Amino acid sequence: MLKITDLHAYYGPIEALKGINVHVEAGKITCLIGSNGAGKTTLLNAISGTIKRTGSIIVEGKGEIIDKHSRFIARRGIIHVPEGRHIFPGLTVRENLETGTVNWHGFFGRQPYDKELKEVYKLFPRLEERKNQLGWSLSGGEQQMLAIGRAMMARPAVLMLDEPSMGLAPLVVQELFEKIVEINKQQGIPILLVEQNARLALEISHYAYIIDGGSVKLEGSSSELKNDPRVIEAYLGKFAKKN
Amino acid sequence: MNINTIVSLSVNGIAMGMIYALMAMGLILLIRAIGVMNFAQGDLLMFGAFVTCALTVDLKLPLWIMIPLALISFAVIGVIFMFTVYWPLKDATYPTATVISTMGAAMALKEIATLIWGSLPRSMPPLMKNPKTGKAAVLNLFGIKLQWQFVLTIIVGAVLIWLVFVLFEKLYAGRMMQAAAQDKYAAELLGIPTILTTAATYIIVVIMVSTGGYMIAPIFMVSNTLGSLQLRAFAGVVIGGLGNIKGAIIGSLIIGLVESFSTIQFSQYKDAVVFIVLIAMLLVRPQGLFGEKVADKA
Numbered sequence: 001m002l003k004i005t006d007l008h009a010y011y012g013p014i015e016a017l018k019g020i021n022v023h024v025e026a027g028k029i030t031c032l033i034g035s036n037g038a039g040k041t042t043l044l045n046a047i048s049g050t051i052k053r054t055g056s057i058i059v060e061g062k063g064e065i066i067d068k069h070s071r072f073i074a075r076r077g078i079i080h081v082p083e084g085r086h087i088f089p090g091l092t093v094r095e096n097l098e099t100g101t102v103n104w105h106g107f108f109g110r111q112p113y114d115k116e117l118k119e120v121y122k123l124f125p126r127l128e129e130r131k132n133q134l135g136w137s138l139s140g141g142e143q144q145m146l147a148i149g150r151a152m153m154a155r156p157a158v159l160m161l162d163e164p165s166m167g168l169a170p171l172v173v174q175e176l177f178e179k180i181v182e183i184n185k186q187q188g189i190p191i192l193l194v195e196q197n198a199r200l201a202l203e204i205s206h207y208a209y210i211i212d213g214g215s216v217k218l219e220g221s222s223s224e225l226k227n228d229p230r231v232i233e234a235y236l237g238k239f240a241k242k243n
Numbered sequence: 244m245n246i247n248t249i250v251s252l253s254v255n256g257i258a259m260g261m262i263y264a265l266m267a268m269g270l271i272l273l274i275r276a277i278g279v280m281n282f283a284q285g286d287l288l289m290f291g292a293f294v295t296c297a298l299t300v301d302l303k304l305p306l307w308i309m310i311p312l313a314l315i316s317f318a319v320i321g322v323i324f325m326f327t328v329y330w331p332l333k334d335a336t337y338p339t340a341t342v343i344s345t346m347g348a349a350m351a352l353k354e355i356a357t358l359i360w361g362s363l364p365r366s367m368p369p370l371m372k373n374p375k376t377g378k379a380a381v382l383n384l385f386g387i388k389l390q391w392q393f394v395l396t397i398i399v400g401a402v403l404i405w406l407v408f409v410l411f412e413k414l415y416a417g418r419m420m421q422a423a424a425q426d427k428y429a430a431e432l433l434g435i436p437t438i439l440t441t442a443a444t445y446i447i448v449v450i451m452v453s454t455g456g457y458m459i460a461p462i463f464m465v466s467n468t469l470g471s472l473q474l475r476a477f478a479g480v481v482i483g484g485l486g487n488i489k490g491a492i493i494g495s496l497i498i499g500l501v502e503s504f505s506t507i508q509f510s511q512y513k514d515a516v517v518f519i520v521l522i523a524m525l526l527v528r529p530q531g532l533f534g535e536k537v538a539d540k541a
Contacts, residue, residue, distance in 0.1 A: 048432055074434030086429035088422045098415070099422045103434035108416050154433060 001026040001190045002047070002078070002158050007055035009039075009046040016042045017053070018214040024158060024192050026060065029184050031193040031201040031222070033235055034211035040194040041083055043211070044160050047192075048080035049073045059157070074103045077157030083166065083194075085147040089136035093127055096135050096146055100153030113153065120149040123179060141172035145179075152183070159183070160192045165200065173197070177204055198235040202226045210235070244507065250387045252503045258393035258462075259475075260499025261400030262288075265455040266476035267483070267491040268404060269448035274486065276424040276444040277329060279341045284452060285473025286352040287324070291317060291453020292460040292469055293356050296367045313457065314450060321449035324348065325442055353467045364464035370395055379461065396458040403451055404492060410447070420444060475502070478521045484531025493532060 002024035009017040017039050024030045032040045046053040049070035057066050062076050074080075088096050097120060101113045121128040124145040130138065138146060144164055151159055161180065165173040181204050184191050195201035202208055202222045210218040210231065218230065225231050266284050273281045294316055298309045328348045332341045371380040371391040380391040411417040423430040423440040430437055456469065463469060479498045483490025498517055505516035524531075 050428065050431060070431045071434050071436055074432060080432045082429060082432060086426050086432075088425045088429065090425050091418065091421060095418050096422075098418060099430070099433055099435065102419055105415075107419060107436060107439065110415065150433070 001060045002192070003056075003058045003060070004043075004047065005056040005058075007043070007046055007053060007057065009042055009051055009053040011042075011051070016214055017046060019055070020211070020214070020216055022192075022209055022216065024190050025207065026190050027184070027188045028206040029181070029191045029193060029204060031195055031205035031208045032211055033195065033198045033201055033208060033231075035235075036196075038211045039214040040211055041162055042214075044080055044082075044162050044192070044194060047073075047160065048078060062157075074154065077103070077155060078160070079103075079151040079154045079156040079158070080160045081147045081151045081162060081164070083162040085140075085143045087135045087138075087143050087146050087150070089134065091135055092132050093135065093138070093146055094131040097127070097150055097153050100150035103154050116153045116155070120152050123152065123182065124149050141168050141176065144168065144176060148176075148179070148183075156189055158190050158192060160194075162194045163196060164193075165195060165197050173200070180204065198231075199226075202231075202236075247387050248507075250384075251389055252507070253500065254389050254393050254397070256500035256503030257496060258396040258400075258499070259459075259502060260479075260496035261397050261404075262455045262459050262472065263475045263479045263495035263498055264492040265400055265403060265451045266473055267479040267495045268407065268488055269451050270476060270480055271486060271488050271491050272407075272444055272448055276420070276441055277333075277341070278338070279329070279345065281448075282342065282345045282473075283324070283328070283349040283352060284476060285470035286349040286356075286467075287320070287449055287452045288456040288459075288472060289467055289469035290320065290352050290356055291449075291456030292367070292465045293360050293365075293456075294320075294453065295457040296365055296460055296465045297360065300365065300367065313453070317450045317453040318446045320453070321446040322442055324449060325445040329441075329445075349470060353470060356467050362467065364466035367460035367465050369461040370458075392458075392461050396462075399454065399458055403454060407447060407451065408488075416443075475499075475517060478517060481521060482524050482531060484533040487531065487533040490531055490533035 004020060004022040007017055007020045008015060020043060022043070032043065034040050042051065045051045047057055049068060053066065055066060056064065058064055059076055059078065065073050065076060065078070088099065091099070097117060098113070101116065105111055105113070126142055127145055127149055130142065135143070135146065148161070148164070164176055164180065168176065177200060180191065180193070183189055193201055193205060202225060205222045208220065208222045208225050209216050210225070218225070220228070266288060270281055270284055273279060295309070295313050298304050298313055304312065328344050329341055332344055335341065369379040369392045372378065373380045382389045382391050382394055411421060419435050420440040420443060423435050423437045427437055475498050476495060479495030480491045481494070482497060483492070483494030501520050502513050502517050505513045509516065
């Protein structure tokens, strides 16, 4: 669905990504694991076109996007849910969801989006309960649901989630990850997941990439990597096998 | 003080308040959209007054051609203003750079106006004239005499403010503009064209402010000192509570009324009275009449 080849990205003179090859398969959850500063978020920003990058990013059936502006990338259905949620604080929940439709709707568009809205409310009933509340007044978990819901309004071809578990209580994380699996299973939307909680990420994903120092160190199916001694040592901790 | 004086002073005050409100609302729209206080607001008003004066007096255009032509030139001024004053500095590491640049723009506008139209104040005919005398038309309301120009200023100001509210609150494009103003990064990721929303904000602001200039041109003379009116708009914004549009409008109307009624007793000191009210407000209620709509969540 998304084929990334030899991707380089820069922050000024510093090379943050040193030739990354990642393949997001259609209908699968692919996850990126790595420590702080490994380049996971940079990779997502490079795909969505918010930082300078070179290399090749090919969207299946839609062509090369490496030279495109973030606006056009969003229009091709590559939807990035950023780290820290970034919902619009002064808009209501419903208005926040509405903004998600702009990529297929156009700036002045007036097509109905009731179908999308209904599906998001079905996925996250909590959002419907709070549809007239302002974005900033939601709890962290609700904000994350809203950020994902807003991305679902955009009719995503690929969904990129950056640290959805950040700062959330374990029970909320559990619920959220069930929803992510549901989105992938029921609608077949491929997901590129960046996650610090390596165990959880390997649990729900099909394929995983371990990123360190701006390049891919290891890749393989998630079930394999879960039992790889190097991964256990570095990211899961030595008691991981007992689970 | 009889009822006649009270009503006519109120109408004058509200009319001036409307002008300040147009500027104040523009200030807040810009603060929200790009996070910058625009110190060229008053000089944009001055420039608008000069442009409409040139179209009406020099070119002698009838109103129905003058208005669309004026609106188009305001929009063009807005876009030029954005790409010269804000755009080159938008990624500056030092955020005050853009604020300084608006101060420079204020001086530039003043000088451009002087270069084109000279430094002498020009007079502008009122929108409605008495057909017999050729002077400003007067509305006789149950024996109370009101200048039509003030009444029209109130109507035009209120309609403009209402239109901007409708745009932002009711229209899809307006909500996209709000979203882009609140979080540019997230807006980009969703595919909202932020360059378009910023340009639209500049166009709306310049149209509001310049139309204000057009409406007060017959009341004052058209001169390059009109820009100093922006201090009243700043006062209105502070009284209303920074960042709150409704508050800024009410604050501006209060400033207009205070100014108008202070002319009874101390006409020379009306500026002082306005700023005493402002200082008193800052002492008693520094957050303004209305607080921020969006609070920071701990």
